[in-house]
Amino acid sequence: MQERLNLDAAFSALADPTRRAILARLASGELTVMELARPFEMTQPAISQHLKVLEDAGLVTSRVDGTRRPRRLASPAIEAMDQWLEMLRNALEANYSRLDAVLAGMNPSRKRGGKKR
Amino acid sequence: MSKLTLKTEGDTHIVGTRRFAAPPEAVYRAHTEAELIQKWLLGPDGWTMPVCINEAKPGGKFRYEWRNSKGEGFHITGEFLELKPFSRIVHVERMFLPERTPDNHVETTFEAEGGGTLMTIRMTLPDEQTRAAMLATGMERGMEASYARLEGMI
Numbered sequence: 132m133q134e135r136l137n138l139d140a141a142f143s144a145l146a147d148p149t150r151r152a153i154l155a156r157l158a159s160g161e162l163t164v165m166e167l168a169r170p171f172e173m174t175q176p177a178i179s180q181h182l183k184v185l186e187d188a189g190l191v192t193s194r195v196d197g198t199r200r201p202r203r204l205a206s207p208a209i210e211a212m213d214q215w216l217e218m219l220r221n222a223l224e225a226n227y228s229r230l231d232a233v234l235a236g237m238n239p240s241r242k243r244g245g246k247k248r
Numbered sequence: 249m250s251k252l253t254l255k256t257e258g259d260t261h262i263v264g265t266r267r268f269a270a271p272p273e274a275v276y277r278a279h280t281e282a283e284l285i286q287k288w289l290l291g292p293d294g295w296t297m298p299v300c301i302n303e304a305k306p307g308g309k310f311r312y313e314w315r316n317s318k319g320e321g322f323h324i325t326g327e328f329l330e331l332k333p334f335s336r337i338v339h340v341e342r343m344f345l346p347e348r349t350p351d352n353h354v355e356t357t358f359e360a361e362g363g364g365t366l367m368t369i370r371m372t373l374p375d376e377q378t379r380a381a382m383l384a385t386g387m388e389r390g391m392e393a394s395y396a397r398l399e400g401m402i
Contacts, residue, residue, distance in 0.1 A: 138395060145384050148377070154387065155380030158256070190387075211390035212383060218393060219386070220254045220264075222291060227252055227266050229288035233278055234270035 136207035140188035149173070150181050154190060154204065158212065161201040256383070259376045264369040272358035275365045276334035279356065280304035290314070299323070304331055310339070322346070334358060350378045 144150055153167060168178040182202060185191040192205040204212075254264045268275050278284045282300040290297060291314060299313035306328055313323040326341030337356045343349045353372040358365050373379045 136391070138391065141391060142388060145388055148381070151384035152377060152380040155259075155376065155383045158383060159259070207391075208387060211387040211394065214390035214394055215386035216254055216256075218389065220252055223254070223264065224252045225292065226288055226290065227268075229290065230275075230278055231268065233284060233287045234268055234274050237270065237274050237278070237284075 136189040136205075137187065140184075141190055141207075144184050144188040144190060147181070147184075150185055153178070153181060153185065154208065157191065157202060157204045161203040163199055163201050167202070256379075260373045260379050262371045262373075262379075264371075266367050266369075267361065268365045268367065269363075270365060271363070272360050272365045273334040275358050275367060276337070279337060280331070285312070304328060306331055310341075350374050 145154070149171065152171070156162060156167065156170075164175050164178055164182065167182070168175045171178065182191060186193070186202075189205055190208040191202050193200050193202045252264055252266045254262065257263050278288065280302060281304075282302045285302060286297050286300045289312065295314050295316050297312055297314050299311060301312075302308075302310045304310075308328045310326050310328070311323060313321060315321040322343060322345050324341050324343050326339050328337070328339045330336065330338040335358050338354070339356075340351050340353050342351050351374055353374075355370045355372075357368045359368075373382060
């Protein structure tokens with residue numbers, strides 16, 4: 132329950148391309164600020180500032196590991212991503228269910244001289 | 249047959265698999281012959297594909313246009329890079345919604361499997377930033393959908 136999504140803050144957090152890139156990179160696993168800063172032409176404080184916006188929105192969370200503080204996607208962000216993949220899957224699956232019916236109605240020998248396997 | 253699986257892979261890919269009861273030749277033809285494509289590649293209920301141009305040869309182009317009953321529409325254009333009947337299609341496509349989406353490179357393979365077909369679709373987006381933008385847009389859609397569902401429950 133500590134991972135609460137602030138919907139308005141989340142949408143405005145997602146509007147920034149750097150923050151979108153940070154979320155996409157965290158989608159493949161936990162990363163520290165230093166690791167996150169590396170591919171961006173940005174200082175660590177600038178990345179930390181973006182992370183604060185994402186944390187305040189409830190999209191990113193962190194844990195303490197000795198002196199490290201790795202960040203990961205918060206559960207609402209993971210759920211939103213899964214929800215979207217599910218929506219995409221459902222939309223495509225509707226097409227493939229129709230394709231099942233089209234295939235069932237196709238004559239396999241049409242045009243191709245009836246090659247049997 | 250089996251339902252579609254769909255997952256993200258690496259920094260730039262989305263991979264889907266689906267099994268069909270028909271042999272690869274039939275599934276391949278249903279992806280390359282306009283009169284067959286128009287029967288199934290329709291999206292949500294209420295949409296039709298009045299324009300389906302498909303030149304299924306290397307370097308050939310395709311254009312699909314969809315319309316709904318409210319007169320709304322969008323289209324996809326693409327080019328074929330490789331075609332190996334009845335096992336492999338490689339093409340590039342982009343959508344016009346009407347704004348143009350980044351090019352999506354798509355490899356579709358059809359493998360015979362127990363009298364049926366295993367189809368694998370591997371989509372490659374141009375770069376990490378494009379997929380990041382796509383995932384973020386997806387996250388927004390996901391949140392909107394969860395939120396709408398939550399409102400419906402209250």
